[in-house]
Amino acid sequence: MERKLLLLGMLRLQEMHGYQINELIDTHLGTSIQLKKPTVYKLLNSMEVDGWITRRDEQEGNYPPRHVYTITPEGESAFQELLRENFSEYRPISYLGDIGIAYLDALPDEEATTLLTRRRKEVSSLLSHLESDHRHGEGFQIMMSFHRCHLSAEVEWLDDIIEQLKTSDE
Amino acid sequence: MERKLLLLGMLRLQEMHGYQINELIDTHLGTSIQLKKPTVYKLLNSMEVDGWITRRDEQEGNYPPRHVYTITPEGESAFQELLRENFSEYRPISYLGDIGIAYLDALPDEEATTLLTRRRKEVSSLLSHLESDHRHGEGFQIMMSFHRCHLSAEVEWLDDIIEQLKTSDE
DNA sequence: AATGACATGTAAAGAGTTACATGATTCA
């Protein structure tokens, strides 16, 4: 349902077609959330069936016709409901993707330092990417700042751990 | 694969049976990662087929027999491989579960403040729970500190936003 | 006498991703 909430929220601000949504996600949100193209198309279809959005076809030249979606009043109330629901059911994010961190001590100190340093680089480059995007991020500034908050905390944490490894090394 | 890495890492430290693993997850890791009981049993079976772990049956009294799993040399090398793999493919966590944050401005300021304050309470109570657990957390201290780092950053961020809402309110 | 802990699963459903398919158009 979170993905539907995301899409509804976009369509609430302006009508859009699938390709356009996918581009927006790719350029601005791709690093913060996970949502692939086919999924977007599928969700749009299913929300049209739900009656949350309506579809209008548009064509420019001989380009493939676009399906432009507009949110309906039912969609708006679904949005309101989903939004509240999203806040009410808090469950912390899963750090499964970072589970390797739990087993750092299984690696030789040197390698651990290398890997963590690489990670630090990746995180901080993502961070600066988000910071630059920060201007033209269309409406998702708060989300971005949320993401940035986590990333910069992570950088600091990595610095700490790397430092610890280095000092214990000697 | 992350889940298999997690389980291998546990079995590397001591042989365990499924129920025991599930308990450990429930009590210590339940808030940091997502991994349900039936999944654990399924993964254990599949890793036995892989030859990564071996099973030995044990019984105490007339309790249901336990399937105690021990990691094999193949399991150990799989662990080493998965661990490196886990570090090499960094992809930032998805904040889909928190997508509501992106649409805070769709809510009346007052309600937004209420919801964020509630969230703040939940996050910080989870945080202090992790901090208390911190002693008896069996081997997952680093992971915990990673999680705590994110949570405390989130608390600060929430405080900021709540403050902003209050001042813009007047 | 009933509930919860112990211990293992199965079956079906749900959700999303990957890889593939299509066909015109613009740019190098």
Next chain:
DNA sequence: TGAATCATGTAACTCTTTACATGTCATT
């Protein structure tokens, strides 16, 4: 001429979760 963009999807696959099932033992 070839590659990338525009624009939409489908089919198959993978993986996880939910709900259910089973039966003994200890505790209240």
